Amino acid sequence: MQLTVLPLLADRMYREFDVFEVFLKTLKKNETKLEDGDVLVISTKYISNSQGRIVDLDNIQISDEGLEVSKKYQLKPEIAEVVIRESDKIFGGISGFVITSSDNIMAPNAGIDKSNAKKGKVILYPENPYLIAEQLRRKIFLKMSIHVGVILVDSRLMPARIGTSGVAIACAGIEPVLDMRSKKDLDGNPLKVTFQAVVDNLATIANHKMGEGAESKPFAIVRNSGANLTDRKINSLEMAIDPDQCVYVRGLSNPPKNL
Template identity: 60%
Template sequence: MSLEVIPVRIEKQQGGFDLYQDIMNSLDGVVSLEDGDILVISSKYTANSQNRILDIKKIKSSEKSQSISERFQIDAKTAEIVLRESDKIFGGVAGFVLTSSDNILAPNAGIDKSNVRKGSVILYPDLPYLMAEQLRRKIFLNLGIHVGIIIVDSRLMPARIGTTGVAIACAGLEPVHDMRGQKDLDGNTLKVTLKATADNLATIANHKMGEGSESTPVAVIKKSGVKLTDRKIRTDEMAISYDQCVYVRGFQSKN
């Protein structure tokens, strides 16, 4: 059984549309959804359907965002958006504020100036886990099939060049495979290994979906072999608390 990834081209729309209907229209004649498929959807495409696009000129900066602007050398209005979208600010460098947004460690709270009109930014989707679950249920009710849903974004990996994929939300599949207690090739018991299933699939799909002008914000993964589920996925299942994160703890430790 070989895993297959089918990217789906979708005509670009600007702000506020029916995500389910747009996806179904684009799949028609290209690929048929079947039981066990994983539908991977760009976070920016999802956010666009919610009209999560801001005109930077209309943003009013606060005293706190002015301070962030000066500290990290970013525009004060952009700093205000970062401040609003962040759960926590860890620090940063010139041009980038390192933040947590929806349990995702990301520069500038995941806001993006690409694939939107000049002078605008697009944010992370609002309530992405709810969006994914609603989409999963709608597909089951209308088509009678069980699929997994992953909402994917690009991310930078520590000390690595380039971007990879990250699942900012999912529904219908078990996002993490706990391998603790199993044996490795030499018979050693695995003590800490948990496989990031949703993130791995997000990266595979992201490779096919592209980062530029491809206009393929959706991909269908077939024959993934992952475990599907009807239970509602919690928002904290793919995240680890920052006081347990090796990178965060390491960077914050004092020499």
């Protein structure tokens, strides 16, 4: 079955707004429909804008910790301060970027973004992203009588690669990971790496088609994804590995002796 990805052009919004209402308008504007079984992918930046999750750096008071992180990683002190407030843990960093974890999402600079914000302001990750995704899913069911999955997507960088892919910051109504532990490979052996990052993979291709630039395409519809829809509540730990178990996070800090 052929998977399709349809990005939707939407109005640029300048103050807090109702995402569901704007989505309905966007469907009309694009002369398209959402269908039962579809996965709706939405940019976290758009959600954050709808919530007014924008910070004016001029109003930020810088703590001692903020100053320290600012110096160590050559970040603007106000940015360092916001990063600290928004993250649960700082793992390390290079000049201009720190690697953080917030609500079990590992991201450079706690996901805060200067692009697509007015000068001197930054956009934060959305508040309660799982709740937002679930509310949208329910509104879609009540209004259109269809079951869909909802994914909130942000761009992310991959280790040792140039350019951005996508990561699911939250989701609702869709099984986030495909467990293939009971499946066999082509030779009938049990598979070793046996999970597929379903929502991250759908998020990646949707984000790719949304683009990053001046055209506002904050929604994309993924059809025939093959993903399993569900009514159960999803939480962030289902897609996250404890950093202590992560081949990159722990592995990269555990080099061979002769390095």
